[in-house]
Amino acid sequence: xxxxxxxxxxxxxxxxxxxxxxxxxxxxxxxxxxxxxxxxxxxxxxxxxxxxxxxxxxxxxxxxxxxxxxxxxxxxxxxxxxxxxxxxxxxxxxxxxxxxxxxxxxxxxxxxxxxxxxxxxxxxxxxxxxxxxxxxxxxxxxxxxxxxxxxxxxxxxx
Numbered sequence: 001x002x003x004x005x006x007x008x009x010x011x012x013x014x015x016x017x018x019x020x021x022x023x024x025x026x027x028x029x030x031x032x033x034x035x036x037x038x039x040x041x042x043x044x045x046x047x048x049x050x051x052x053x054x055x056x057x058x059x060x061x062x063x064x065x066x067x068x069x070x071x072x073x074x075x076x077x078x079x080x081x082x083x084x085x086x087x088x089x090x091x092x093x094x095x096x097x098x099x100x101x102x103x104x105x106x107x108x109x110x111x112x113x114x115x116x117x118x119x120x121x122x123x124x125x126x127x128x129x130x131x132x133x134x135x136x137x138x139x140x141x142x143x144x145x146x147x148x149x150x151x152x153x154x155x156x157x158x
Contacts, residue, residue: 003104004104004106006106007108008105009108010109010112014112015111015115018112018115018119019115021116021119022116025119025120025122025123028122028126029123032129032130032133033125036129036132039133086124086128091121093117094117094118097113097117098110098113098117101113
């Protein structure tokens, strides 16, 4: 690809809009992560009394707790690995794309591209946090925490 001979000009209003979108997506990601943190705390708060009740103990004694715990833990680890891989791919793609745009169209276009890629990354981060919120509210995740607490309680008795 040939380097640019003349720098491309990006209108100031376009740059303002791109930066505004980046700011909005960044803030929405922070809000989603804050909600996720709260949901995880609240679900843990409600899980403990349920597991320790007579009905809860009886219910969880019927389940093969270690199998449920292991399968849910495995799913959680895969879910986290996908998140890390996605962040790495997004970061590398952003760096490479910004470099190519800078080489071909100039620094102003590269700045706009970088801000746009950042906004896309924040949008994906928000979507991923929403997925995690859904997982945290899923009854299976409550069962995972409950099974862990039940297993810990059984090992203390021995």
